[in-house]
Amino acid sequence: MLKIDIQRSMLTSEGKTDLKVCSEIQSNELLCLFGHSGAGKTTLLRILAGLTTPDKGRIVFNDTVWYDSEKKINVPPQKRNVGYMFQDYALFPNMTVEKNISFAQKEKNKEEVDKLLTLFDLGTLRNQHPPKLSGGQKQRVALARALAAKPNLLLLDEPLSALDFDMRLALQHEIRKAHEVLNTITLMVSHDLQEVFHLASSVIMLRNGTVIKEGKTADVFSQATECKSRMEYLSL
Amino acid sequence: MNQDFVNTLLLTGRLASWTTVILFIIGFPIAYLLAYKRFFLKAVVEALISMPLVLPPTVLGFYMLVAYSPQNAFGRFLAEHFNTRLAFSFEGVLIASVLFSLPFMIQPLQNGLTSIPKSFRETAYTLGKSEFTTFIRVLIPNMIPSIITATAMTFAHCIGEFGVVIMVGGNMPGETRVASIAIYDEVQALNYQTANQYSFILFIISLLILTLIYSMNGKKKIFF
Numbered sequence: 173m174l175k176i177d178i179q180r181s182m183l184t185s186e187g188k189t190d191l192k193v194c195s196e197i198q199s200n201e202l203l204c205l206f207g208h209s210g211a212g213k214t215t216l217l218r219i220l221a222g223l224t225t226p227d228k229g230r231i232v233f234n235d236t237v238w239y240d241s242e243k244k245i246n247v248p249p250q251k252r253n254v255g256y257m258f259q260d261y262a263l264f265p266n267m268t269v270e271k272n273i274s275f276a277q278k279e280k281n282k283e284e285v286d287k288l289l290t291l292f293d294l295g296t297l298r299n300q301h302p303p304k305l306s307g308g309q310k311q312r313v314a315l316a317r318a319l320a321a322k323p324n325l326l327l328l329d330e331p332l333s334a335l336d337f338d339m340r341l342a343l344q345h346e347i348r349k350a351h352e353v354l355n356t357i358t359l360m361v362s363h364d365l366q367e368v369f370h371l372a373s374s375v376i377m378l379r380n381g382t383v384i385k386e387g388k389t390a391d392v393f394s395q396a397t398e399c400k401s402r403m404e405y406l407s408l
Numbered sequence: 409m410n411q412d413f414v415n416t417l418l419l420t421g422r423l424a425s426w427t428t429v430i431l432f433i434i435g436f437p438i439a440y441l442l443a444y445k446r447f448f449l450k451a452v453v454e455a456l457i458s459m460p461l462v463l464p465p466t467v468l469g470f471y472m473l474v475a476y477s478p479q480n481a482f483g484r485f486l487a488e489h490f491n492t493r494l495a496f497s498f499e500g501v502l503i504a505s506v507l508f509s510l511p512f513m514i515q516p517l518q519n520g521l522t523s524i525p526k527s528f529r530e531t532a533y534t535l536g537k538s539e540f541t542t543f544i545r546v547l548i549p550n551m552i553p554s555i556i557t558a559t560a561m562t563f564a565h566c567i568g569e570f571g572v573v574i575m576v577g578g579n580m581p582g583e584t585r586v587a588s589i590a591i592y593d594e595v596q597a598l599n600y601q602t603a604n605q606y607s608f609i610l611f612i613i614s615l616l617i618l619t620l621i622y623s624m625n626g627k628k629k630i631f632f
Contacts, residue, residue, distance in 0.1 A: 221530075221534050222533075222534075223530050223533070223534070248533070249530070249533040249534050250533055250534075250536045250537065250538065251536075252534070253536065254534055255534065256530070256531065256534040258527040258530070258531060259527075260525060260527055262525065262527035262528050262530070262531040264528060264546055264549075264550070265550060266546075266549035266550050275535070275537075275545065276535045278536060317535075321534075321535050321536065323534075
């Protein structure tokens, strides 16, 4: 279980605002952070990874305190064991596909690498360097690499935003696969409703740094509220 | 070709090589700090490092001579503890040369580091890699053109250095008389043929180094 109760000031296009999130995320949840740009989705993801420090609050993952402003605890990203997938995938151009994946392993295990290459259909690309890959292939390598570290938590920052519509549909399946393989919490940033409906078991909806709605996907976007939510979303 | 001529060129190469090696070792940590860390008076540190780009070499040379003098703290410390005087010695010229070439090493390295997307470093951190491992395995391999530019520029600049060397080292054959000073000296003695030989060699070396640097710009992808 992931307990988040944090506050952090952020600078958006509309000026300075506070990101305030207080939520509990159950194990095995595939949760979507939903909201328009500047709502604080990526900032929240970075805070969970330890890449951005909140101003105050507390983050606890399965009884381990990752951050506590009062007790001055702030576990560095290296010790949190999270898999973070950036929007640009951040594949290392100097390493082949296979090396990118094995670099992520804490203990070298070639069999595991082979398994991941097969799982994400990357076998024929193992010796290629990332600049030569298509967007979809890069996304699959980035997912495989994130999984290779066997993370406690998988954080995906708009994993499909750089892809065309057909590719998005195909790769939603890969994300689900990654989530199931890890059998842990996955947090994914998105502002695509279709993607959220298709993938997420629950949703946190953010607006200007504040959680305006959270719960099971179906409840958050239920018939009665969906129209309002859509309107809210579009009016932002 | 007489022995003096060869010795002068070897000394020039020795000074440029040592300066480049020392600056490579101390330049990388400084470039890393300037590229990624925020600290008090960072702008002042950056300005100081860039000073040799705008400052007459004689200014630095003058202050180095003052510092080396046994009448001042640094010079006295060296004289009392190591029985060494740096003025008009190879070591003294080397220290001045390192200081004067700082921006030629640090600026390309700093630019190389800042041009690597932040997400590369952050991904490595989330994968449990330390800053050092990230530096060795991720950053260095992805900035090879910048490293070549930095070392080549430092070496080339050092070969052409005149003002600092003549201020700090004077014109002592085999100790501080580098090619650029020899040219001046030979011209003063109306010995144009030897001056021309030195000049031609410096011209060719500088041209080769700069051609190597510019050819890097178009071939960044050859490394991967």
